[in-house]
Amino acid sequence: MSGDDVIEAVFEAVAAATPEIRESLVGRRRYEAGENPSGEQQLEADVYADQLFEERLLALDGVASYASEEREGIVRADGTSADADSTKGKTRAGSGGDGGDGDYHLALDPLDGSSNVKPNNVMGTIVGVYDEPLPAGGDALVAAGYVLYGPLTTMVTARDGRVTESVVHGGERHAATADLALPDDPTVYGFGGRVPDWTDEFAAYAREVERELKLRYGGAMIGDVSQVLTYGGIFAYPGLTTHPNGKLRLLFEGLPIAAIVETAGGASTDGERSLLERTPEELHERTPVFVGNREYVERAESALSE
Numbered sequence: 001m002s003g004d005d006v007i008e009a010v011f012e013a014v015a016a017a018t019p020e021i022r023e024s025l026v027g028r029r030r031y032e033a034g035e036n037p038s039g040e041q042q043l044e045a046d047v048y049a050d051q052l053f054e055e056r057l058l059a060l061d062g063v064a065s066y067a068s069e070e071r072e073g074i075v076r077a078d079g080t081s082a083d084a085d086s087t088k089g090k091t092r093a094g095s096g097g098d099g100g101d102g103d104y105h106l107a108l109d110p111l112d113g114s115s116n117v118k119p120n121n122v123m124g125t126i127v128g129v130y131d132e133p134l135p136a137g138g139d140a141l142v143a144a145g146y147v148l149y150g151p152l153t154t155m156v157t158a159r160d161g162r163v164t165e166s167v168v169h170g171g172e173r174h175a176a177t178a179d180l181a182l183p184d185d186p187t188v189y190g191f192g193g194r195v196p197d198w199t200d201e202f203a204a205y206a207r208e209v210e211r212e213l214k215l216r217y218g219g220a221m222i223g224d225v226s227q228v229l230t231y232g233g234i235f236a237y238p239g240l241t242t243h244p245n246g247k248l249r250l251l252f253e254g255l256p257i258a259a260i261v262e263t264a265g266g267a268s269t270d271g272e273r274s275l276l277e278r279t280p281e282e283l284h285e286r287t288p289v290f291v292g293n294r295e296y297v298e299r300a301e302s303a304l305s306e
């Protein structure tokens with residue numbers, strides 16, 4: 001199986017699981033299941049989606065391992081697992097012992113914005129396809145995609161320098177926009193974190209942006225980034241005075257979303273450099289995230305360096 005075929009099979013399997021994910025929410029909307037490795041409350045829906053994707057994706061030829069925001073360690077296709085500590089600071093040479101025959105390693109946020117399930121607002125699924133054992137960096141990210149569970153189910157994928165949006169119906173993708181690009185005249189912004197926890201530098205930047213763009217913030221990164229991809233603008237979950245690395249996870253959220261936005265002609269930063277230049281030291285490492293039109297990303301970088 002060629003690399004392209006494996007990536008296609010991964011996206012196809014993610015799309016095929018979406019009717020079951022939507023259906024699963026009916027009975028799993030309110031029940032809390034524990035905490036994830038980042039110390040956040042998990043819903044039963046988070047756990048269900050994680051298990052479903054693990055099962056479906058590890059069954060694909062060419063997939064060596066699976067990691068997700070909802071579990072501590074990595075599961076390999078050969079049935080072995082590695083805990084998060086044993087992956088810390090690992091050397092990235094070769095893939096021997098990292099999952100058997102497959103060349104691809106998947107990092108998923110099974111349900112992004114799952115706190116939106118209770119109020120019945122949008123949420124997503126994020127997938128990053130890496131050609132090195134996890135935790136790998138932007139240079140090893142060969143494809144990325146997300147599903148948005150909104151009034152429609154849509155899927156956006158980035159690979160080979162192109163971003164495609166599809167409508168998913170009955171678990172199958174129907175191409176809607178073959179070459180998605182960020183609009184040149186940005187109109188929306190969405191910033192996460194409590195305003196009192198913003199740094200002075202970020203607050204000053206936010207004041208400027210507020211005067212130029214209109215607020216669109218829904219509490220699921222995928223929904224907020226979809227606003228930016230559609231209308232142009234900037235999404236940020238900045239470092240906070242209380243949490244300098246913000247909330248979002250580099251491997252599961254920051255890198256795939258940066259790859260999608262950059263491929264669509266936009267830019268990303270952690271405040272200092274493109275997220276795609278980063279390699280996480282740890283599986284669940286957090287990072288500030290800024291994605292959107294280049295002008296707004298560059299202005300964020302200069303505001304934060306003051």
Ligand SMILES: O=P(O)(O)OC[C@H]1O[C@](O)(COP(=O)(O)O)[C@@H](O)[C@@H]1O
Binds near residue numbers: 111112113192221222
């Ligand atoms: O509730 P807040 O602080 O606004 O945080 C919202 C952010 O948290 C997230 O929900 C975190 O993702 P998960 O739901 O996958 O943990 C992002 O999607 C979103 O951008």
Ligand SMILES: [Mg+2]
Binds near residue numbers: 109111112113253
């Ligand atoms: Mg998330």
Ligand SMILES: [Mg+2]
Binds near residue numbers: 046069109110111113
């Ligand atoms: Mg999640």
